[in-house]
Amino acid sequence: MNQHQQLGFRFSTNLLVNGLFPLCWEQNRSCVRAIQAVLLSEDRIVIVKGNSSPDDCTWFLEVDTQFIREQKKSFETEVVAWSKGVKGDAEKPIVISGPSGVGKGTLISKLMEEFPSMFGFSVSHTTRAPRDKEKDGVHYHFTERSVMEKDIKDGKFLEFASVHGNLYGTSIEAVEVVADAGKRCILDIDVQGARSVRASPLEAIFIFICPPSFEELEKRLRARGTETEEQIQQRLHNARAELEQGQSPGLFDHILVNEDLEACYESLKKLLGLDGSISTAPKSSPKMADLPLDLSISKFDHKILISFGTKEVEKASKNLYVLDVSSLKGGAPGRTRGLNMYTVHLFADGPNVVKQLS
Ligand SMILES: Nc1nc2c(ncn2[C@@H]2O[C@H](COP(=O)(O)OP(=O)(O)O)[C@@H](O)[C@H]2O)c(=O)[nH]1
Numbered sequence: 001m002n003q004h005q006q007l008g009f010r011f012s013t014n015l016l017v018n019g020l021f022p023l024c025w026e027q028n029r030s031c032v033r034a035i036q037a038v039l040l041s042e043d044r045i046v047i048v049k050g051n052s053s054p055d056d057c058t059w060f061l062e063v064d065t066q067f068i069r070e071q072k073k074s075f076e077t078e079v080v081a082w083s084k085g086v087k088g089d090a091e092k093p094i095v096i097s098g099p100s101g102v103g104k105g106t107l108i109s110k111l112m113e114e115f116p117s118m119f120g121f122s123v124s125h126t127t128r129a130p131r132d133k134e135k136d137g138v139h140y141h142f143t144e145r146s147v148m149e150k151d152i153k154d155g156k157f158l159e160f161a162s163v164h165g166n167l168y169g170t171s172i173e174a175v176e177v178v179a180d181a182g183k184r185c186i187l188d189i190d191v192q193g194a195r196s197v198r199a200s201p202l203e204a205i206f207i208f209i210c211p212p213s214f215e216e217l218e219k220r221l222r223a224r225g226t227e228t229e230e231q232i233q234q235r236l237h238n239a240r241a242e243l244e245q246g247q248s249p250g251l252f253d254h255i256l257v258n259e260d261l262e263a264c265y266e267s268l269k270k271l272l273g274l275d276g277s278i279s280t281a282p283k284s285s286p287k288m289a290d291l292p293l294d295l296s297i298s299k300f301d302h303k304i305l306i307s308f309g310t311k312e313v314e315k316a317s318k319n320l321y322v323l324d325v326s327s328l329k330g331g332a333p334g335r336t337r338g339l340n341m342y343t344v345h346l347f348a349d350g351p352n353v354v355k356q357l358s
């Protein structure tokens with residue numbers, strides 16, 4: 001079972017449309033509009049929850065997204081999945097792949113050291129034993145195979161693969177923790193994992209790192225001194241296949257040769273647009289108040305208008321939140337990123353006067 005199914009329900013679209021739209025909560029014998037739904041597009045319905053924080057007020061019911069269509073085909077049943085709306089426009093994660101010993105970890109460390117507020121590392125799970133200097137929860141989450149297999153079954157992983165005889169995987173949480181911190185996520189994963197992420201709703205940039213030669217790769221792997229001879233042989237054997245797969249058309253957006261470390265690092269920064277002209281300060285978003293219980297929503301162009309207000313306030317004005325859904329992006333499964341939310345104040349003293357406050 002994957003994250004979408006775990007988060008969602010499977011029931012007929014008919015039931016959804018007839019059952020959900022008139023949804024309201026009876027409270028003190030009056031109908032309080034605590035949950036409001038509006039058809040966003042042919043593929044999803046946006047749901048706004050009253051009495052909640054701006055971070056938790058927007059949910060999407062995926063009715064006919066590509067993911068749903070694939071799931072319907074494989075389960076031969078109706079599938080509808082929830083996806084949480086997440087504010088902010090997190091930059092696309094960066095997937096870095098390449099054979100063992102090519103220098104992925106070295107390049108990633110340099111990037112994270114130079115831009116600590118900009119990048120965050122997706123800490124993978126693995127069943128392999130920790131190396132001397134590796135710390136649990138920092139380099140990897142070192143895990144028992146049976147535990148990891150259960151978590152995979154429960155839909156907690158974005159991708160996983162068997163690499164050099166061990167199980168490795170990226171949990172959905174690992175990617176979302178970084179995005180929630182307002183940072184750009186870096187994934188160090190093998191080619192099979194890159195292929196799975198390509199097929200997932202997560203939009204990413206895919207970079208493959210090549211060695212200047214096979215001999216140099218072997219030299220680096222031996223010089224690192226972290227593997228036994230048997231493990232080195234296995235990694236070198238797998239490297240041949242990985243180097244071939246790295247060239248698969250449409251899989252990687254960029255291929256970098258790591259001959260001279262500094263030159264390769266400069267090329268990596270260049271393709272990520274890190275030429276010094278952009279700010280590395282984390283984005284700050286305006287503080288929004290919690291939504292009240294009683295609200296109503298409507299769709300206007302690519303915006304969802306959430307209105308609320310007490311009777312007294314309504315005499316003179318009406319408070320509005322605007323949920324801009326024009327820049328929606330797929331986050332990890334179960335999250336829809338890119339929601340932009342702001343407040344406006346609609347004055348009653350003249351027609352069509354809208355003032356944006358934040
Ligand atoms: N698919 C997948 N591969 C991973 C993940 N984490 C690490 N890997 C890959 O597993 C391989 C072995 O990693 P590791 O044992 O740290 O050895 P190293 O690459 O030689 O440093 C590398 O190709 C990593 O990119 C993951 O979460 N998913």
Ligand SMILES: Nc1ncnc2c1ncn2[C@@H]1O[C@H](COP(=O)(O)OP(=O)(O)O)[C@@H](O)[C@H]1O
Pocket residue numbers: 098099100101102103104105106107220221223224258259260261262264
């Ligand atoms: N351009 C380079 N030239 C020489 N040695 C390198 C270069 N890049 C990385 N190394 C060294 O190669 C070894 C393997 O690098 P590492 O980053 O651990 O590879 P990976 O993460 O891809 O397995 C390390 O000892 C590292 O210092």
